[in-house]
Amino acid sequence: MAENNKLLEVKDLVIRYETDDGVVEALNGVSIDIYTGKTLGLVGETGAGKTTLAKGILRLIPSPPGKIVGGEVIYDGKDLLKISEEEMRKIRGKHISMIFQDPMTSLNPVMTVRDQIMEVILQHNRISKKEAEKRAEDMLELVGIPAERGHEYPHQFSGGMKQRVIIAIALACQPKLLIADEPTTALDVTIQAQVLDLIQKLKTRDNTSMLLITHDLGVVAQTCDYVGIVYAGEIVEYGTLREVYKDMRHPYTKGLMASIPNLVENVRRLQTIEGLMPDPTNLPKGCKFSDRCKYATDKCREKVPEMVNVGGEHMVRCILAQQEK
Amino acid sequence: MYKYIIKRLLMMIPVLLGVTFIVFFILNVSPGDPAAMILGDRASAEALAMKREELGLNDPLLIRYFNYIVDMLHGDLGTSYKNSLSVWEQVTERFPNTAILALCGICVALIIGIPTGIISAKKQYSIMDNCSMVLALIGVSMPVFWLGLLLVIVFSLNLGWLPSQGMGSGGMELVKSLILPSITLGTMSAATITRMTRSSMLEVIRQDYISTARAKGVSERTVTMKHMLRNALIPIVTAVGLQFGSLLGGAMLTETVFSWPGLGRLMVDSIKSKDIPMVLGSVVFMAVMFSVVNLAVDIIYAYIDPRIKSQYKKK
Amino acid sequence: MKKDNTTQAQGVKQRSLWQDAWRRFKKNKLAMVGLVFLAILVVIAVGTIIVDLVTNNYIYDNYVIKQNLRGRLEPPSLAHPFGLDEFGRDMLLRMLWAVRSSLFMGVIAIVISGILGGLLGAAAGYYGKRTDNIIMRFMDILLAIPSMLLAIAIVAAFGTSLVNVLLAIGISYIPTFARTVRASIMTVKDQEYVEAARAVGANDTTLIFKYIIPNAMAPIIVQTTLGVAGAILSIAGLSFIGMGVQPPTPEWGSMLSSARTYIRDSWHITVIPGMGIMLTILALNVVGDGLRDALDPRLKN
Secondary structure, three states: OOHHHEEEEEEEEEEEEEEOOEEEEEEEEEEEEEEOOOEEEEEOOOOOOHHHHHHHHOOOOOOOOEEEEEEEEEEOOEEOOOOOHHHHHHHEOOOEEEEOOOOOOOOOOOOOHHHHHHHHHHHHOOOOHHHHHHHHHHHHHHOOOOHHHHHOOHHHOOHHHHHHHHHHHHHOOOOOEEEEEOOOOOOOHHHHHHHHHHHHHHHHHHOOEEEEEEOOHHHHHHHOOEEEEEEOOEEEEEEEHHHHHHOOOOHHHHHHHHOOOOOOOOOOOOOOOOOOOOOOOOOOOOOOOHHHOOOOOHHHHHOOOOOEEOOOOOEEOOHHHHHHO | OHHHHHHHHHHHHHHHHHHHHHHHHHHHOOOOOHHHHHHOOOOOHHHHHHHHHHHOOOOOHHHHHHHHHHHHHOOOOOEOOOOOOEHHHHHHHHHHHHHHHHHHHHHHHHHHHHHHHHHHHHOOOOHHHHHHHHHHHHHHHOOHHHHHHHHHHHHHHHOOOOOOOOOOOOHHHHHHHHHHHHHHHHHHHHHHHHHHHHHHHHHHHOOHHHHHHHHOOOOHHHHHHHHHHHHHHHHHHHHHHHHHHHHHHHHHHHHHHHOOOOHHHHHHHHHHOOOHHHHHHHHHHHHHHHHHHHHHHHHHHHHHOHHHHHHHHHO | OHHHHHHHHHHHOHHHHHHHHHHHHHHOHHHHHHHHHHHHHHHHHHHHHHHHHHOOOHHHHHHHOOOOHHHOOOOOOOOOOOOEOOOOOEHHHHHHHHHHHHHHHHHHHHHHHHHHHHHHHHHHHHHOHHHHHHHHHHHHHHHOOOHHHHHHHHHHHHOOOHHHHHHHHHHHHHHHHHHHHHHHHHHHHOOHHHHHHHHOOOOHHHHHHHHHHHHHHHHHHHHHHHHHHHHHHHHHHHHHOOOOOOOOOOOHHHHHHHHHHHOOOOOHHHHHHHHHHHHHHHHHHHHHHHHHHHHOOOOOO
16 A cells, blocks of 8 residues: 555554553554545543543643653654644544444534534534535535534433434534544444444545444454454554455454354354453563464563554564464 | 423422421411410400400411411511511512522622532642631631621721622722621531532543543533533532522521521521511521522532433423 | 443441441542641540539630630730730630530530431332432432421521531431442342342341441441531531520631631631531541542542
8 A cells, every 4th residue: 555545644543541450551652554535443442541642633632641741643754742732622622533332422402403503513624603604514414414413412312313413413514533432332233233334434424434343253353454453552453455355364354263263154152262351550571462462482572562564454463473474 | 301391390389388388387286376476465365265266376276277278379478576567578678688689699699609518629638728718617616696796896897998788889988898797697608618629520531531530631610611510510500509509598597697687687686576477477488588599409400410300301 | 331230249248348438548648648737636625624613614614705805806925825805805715615515516516417317318218119209309308408408497486506516417418328329229129139138138228227327337437527527617607697606615617707807907717617517528638538538449540
């Protein structure tokens, strides 16, 4: 992929939370690239650091206790971690916007939904209130909500409808990048597909890039061009959808895939990955997955393995993959 | 919306009846013969019996209560045992003095409490936060009357800036005489409201919709005022309403310290002279006021919380 | 989700919950200072009672309440670190002897209201429906009378005896307790783990003692601490307007009341008793806050 199509580049991002119970190493040097119009899916268990990455890009990590320790987030030639808060505000909502996980709690309960959409429009466009109102109503229609419901409050909407409103807010200024943090996890299965389709449709229309965070490998297969597998604050495998799905290398990725029910083969019991994610205040010294990995050797426990390229854009953080190469 | 107000008004009636009954009951089963108090110890048995009949003391309690309520609705709270004055007139004459004091007190509390609470929450664990939390703790722990006395010692007796006693008549005099009592009365509420605002804001600060608002790129000021405060206000309003109750209690003490001619002092004086109708009248009057304030709070509540508003719109 | 887990853990692992709470409480320096201060007050209160018993009230009669017109309003000195009051009595002794009235009266008043309010609230919360309705409407009415007013009405009607003051303060705190207990029972009652216990055949008594009470304990303990603070303030307030503890019995509120007359002549008899009240209330509030944070870590932050 040509370098000039790169919309956003995250380099070695390290984020920590300093709590009473110790320092939580939430993100330990994550690098990702997002290309114009493409979707990168980040997959991992709860607590792997996916949301921290998403919020880190927008500099929305609550501080204290959160702290961005190192790394760069390059957008449009600038490091977003270095620009002023004022400049950052112009990026948020206009260039990069975000959909949060739980639609039930992501809307302000005391503002009408139209006002909430209008707020982002007025923030980034020099237009009259009247025009903003009109645009907000157009946005509502676009996400499939009748414009006249705009004067209602969030509690009058169902979960799926609220998520549509949130999508309308996120896309109201036609951002270049949409970060969607588990946008469908909190929704009913039937609604999930609708919401995903909607995101997909609007994204294609505006040629928006997307960072999709999920733990649902099926969703990734449907929507993503690139996949990153996240484990304990690190990317352990990265590549195009095809590369990762057809030729998975990391034992963790394999474990994840094996835990998906397969309707074609008659499996009596689902595969699971033994053990739990390591305590983020006390991570293993070497490969973070070594405690749960059945192939782990002493060497794995000594030093964090480097990311190695195993062909094309496919990268894996595993000693085994290095050796195979 | 008016349906909601009507509903709250209707709900207030049984509460008021209950309140008046409890106070009436307590003050009427008390030992001691009112007739003897009015006529003095040397009155004859006959005269006492006649006076008792005249006061309706021989009727059952419920009948007397019923009569009392009917009279009250006609603006008659009985006559004082002590000086045969109309209780209603005395109470309504004193009430504005207490009202102005309470109002100034609550203003002091709000002006200090809400901004301090917001800043504390926004800068949690900062020096500013720690200082205001310590001050607020001291504020809620300080007896109202002691604070009043200390203020008198400093600002009236030592510095001589402000009067220590009574209520000035009109203009500057009134304002000057209001300052110390208002601060005295408002301090504890200010401290409570500061703490309340802080914790309510801290709760809101961590909500997802605040992240949504920030992700829109709006300024921190807008996030604070429009998104946080609007939501944090809902529990604060309730707290302010409840504060008014302790404010009325505090008003009695403050009025005693500053010889303020309000309802509280009338009550204290009447208790000392065992003037039951006067005590009853002023307690009932204050309790009614408290209920009215709470009704107002409920209505404001409905205005700032759309979840309540829309509940009544649909019906 | 997180919330459910914590409450569940409370029901299952009570002991470690209390140990955990104590561990968290110990970390809170301010609360520990408050606790030590309260402990000292208790020692003083008990100590003065023992001294009175042993000396057959000799000190109390001859130094605490006996007037001595020679050294009136003498300011603090080495011999009398807190000075002498308007009747020439040693302020330090009077302050020490006053501890017990405030402390014990506050505690007794709150115990009365805690038991009555707790039972009413528990009944309302547990049985629900009509019982709940009747009890809570009554509580609403009581709550609609500002507590100080209610206390004053009771004392005005029945006279200023110790029992009446306690009763007055006690009754005025009943609704607060009833509400606290009811609320915590209502939240616990519908938790899934309680339903699960019911589904496997636990009866009412088991439920109440094993699940509901341990879970309702935290808010009740906090409420009790803050309630004692409120009660002590109210008693002092009543005494200040002459409706509580009567002179010459030493009590901080009534000491302030008599100090008022001499406010122009000397400051120490006004400042010192108020300081006593304030520090006591401050200690109770700090401990109450500390307990709340320690017992319910969810509420913190």
